[in-house]
Amino acid sequence: MRTPVRLVGVGAVALLAVVAVGAQTPSAPGANSVLPWAYPLNPPAPAGAGRAGGAAPAPAEDPAPLRVPGSTVTLTRAQLRDLFNPPDWHPDNHPPMPDVVARGRRPDVRACGFCHLPNGQGRPENSSLSGQPAEYIVQQMRDFRNGLRASAEPRMGPPAAMLAIGKAATDEESRAAAEYFASFAYRPWIRVIEADMVPRTRPQGGMLVVVPDGGMEPIGQRIIETPEDLSRVEVRDSEASFLAYVPRGSLARGETLVTTGGAGRTVACTMCHGEDLRGLGPVPALAGRSPSYVVRQLYDMQAGTRRGAWSPLMKAAVERLTTEDMVAIAAYTASRMP
Ligand code: HEC
Ligand code: HEC
Numbered sequence: 329m330r331t332p333v334r335l336v337g338v339g340a341v342a343l344l345a346v347v348a349v350g351a352q353t354p355s356a357p358g359a360n361s362v363l364p365w366a367y368p369l370n371p372p373a374p375a376g377a378g379r380a381g382g383a384a385p386a387p388a389e390d391p392a393p394l395r396v397p398g399s400t401v402t403l404t405r406a407q408l409r410d411l412f413n414p415p416d417w418h419p420d421n422h423p424p425m426p427d428v429v430a431r432g433r434r435p436d437v438r439a440c441g442f443c444h445l446p447n448g449q450g451r452p453e454n455s456s457l458s459g460q461p462a463e464y465i466v467q468q469m470r471d472f473r474n475g476l477r478a479s480a481e482p483r484m485g486p487p488a489a490m491l492a493i494g495k496a497a498t499d500e501e502s503r504a505a506a507e508y509f510a511s512f513a514y515r516p517w518i519r520v521i522e523a524d525m526v527p528r529t530r531p532q533g534g535m536l537v538v539v540p541d542g543g544m545e546p547i548g549q550r551i552i553e554t555p556e557d558l559s560r561v562e563v564r565d566s567e568a569s570f571l572a573y574v575p576r577g578s579l580a581r582g583e584t585l586v587t588t589g590g591a592g593r594t595v596a597c598t599m600c601h602g603e604d605l606r607g608l609g610p611v612p613a614l615a616g617r618s619p620s621y622v623v624r625q626l627y628d629m630q631a632g633t634r635r636g637a638w639s640p641l642m643k644a645a646v647e648r649l650t651t652e653d654m655v656a657i658a659a660y661t662a663s664r665m666p
Pocket of ligand 1: 428439443444453454455457460464466469488505506612624
């Protein structure tokens with residue numbers, strides 16, 4: 329029944345090496361990804377296509393100005409891809425951005441607002457930053473810089489891009505970004521739906537998108553997190569939210585694990601992350617945040633690729649978790665009001 333996903337010590341390194349060799353095989357891209365639904369691997373880019381670390385807009389360059397609902401801003405397709413001046417469709421939904429968030433610094437510090445969005449709401453392939461404690465954000469940047477935080481799936485583009493940014497950002501830049509994102513609240517962003525059957529999806533830009541006319545398939549032990557409106561997410565609209573299909577029964581199972589530790593299976597997360605999972609002191613908030621991101625973090629910590637200064641505090645929480653446990657936990661935390 330249980331599918332152990334633990335990868336420890338030398339075994340993990342060996343297994344990852346095998347996975348990396350598998351990547352050379354031209355057929356079936358993504359087939360070897362650890363938890364392919366949580367770490368979606370993009371199909372190989374068509375020759376000449378740029379890589380922006382997120383859902384790529386259609387390659388055909390259309391000069392016509394674009395708009396999104398609820399905004400008077402107009403942008404061209406080329407502007408959507410500017411890593412050093414990312415689209416800000418809703419300048420009124422966030423405070424003024426510090427330089428590092430709005431522009432970054434060439435060549436290596438891409439603007440934080442490109443991937444995490446100007447309002448820090450984040451997307452399934454990265455993470456939400458708004459409302460997280462500043463000290464926590466600063467610590468994560470140190471961990472990236474010190475090579476203590478990497479993805480268990482090194483071929484997944486967006487986390488690899490973050491690692492490079494974390495290595496290049498200065499303390500001042502990290503602090504400025506941290507204080508900005510910590511200064512306002514994270515808003516409800518993900519609608520969690522228990523389901524047996526889900527629309528068929530495929531990876532695009534590190535997230536799962538629905539295959540048009542693709543029909544339905546069983547959910548299995550997966551979380552399918554996908555845009556509510558793909559066309560708005562493709563243009564990086566910071567008001568375009570997500571939905572997450574989770575297996576039936578996972579919310580109740582997750583609640584037990586998160587609030588009680590499930591009779592020794594794990595430890596009550598609420599002890600450190602707060603009764604309402606909205607964070608406690610420097611410990612990050614989990615409520616309402618991307619469940620695929622949360623699964624990746626639990627998996628990375630269990631596999632030992634995320635081993636930052638504070639990660640040992642998570643050891644007892646993750647060491648015995650199965651994939652099914654992680655799915656249930658993330659389904660529940662995502663369903664809570666931030
Ligand atoms: C190319 C896209 C991209 C850009 C630009 C980017 N990030 Fe990230 N960021 C990511 C991804 C992807 C992750 C998730 C990494 C993982 O899975 O471990 C992440 C994770 C983080 C985290 C960890 C969040 C948590 O809850 O632990 C912090 C902090 C962070 N980014 C800060 C920044 C800052 C500050 C900047 C600007 C200097 C920035 N990021 C720019 C993609 C990006
Ligand atoms: C003893 C305190 C403690 C307990 C108990 C605990 N956590 Fe954590 N958690 C932390 C700390 C501290 C961090 C930051 C770790 C780091 O910096 O690497 C963290 C980080 C996380 C993250 C990463 C968040 C992000 O934004 O990247 C997730 C997900 C998480 N915890 C989930 C859980 C779950 C689920 C449980 C219960 C099964 C749990 N935690 C129990 C202290 C705890």
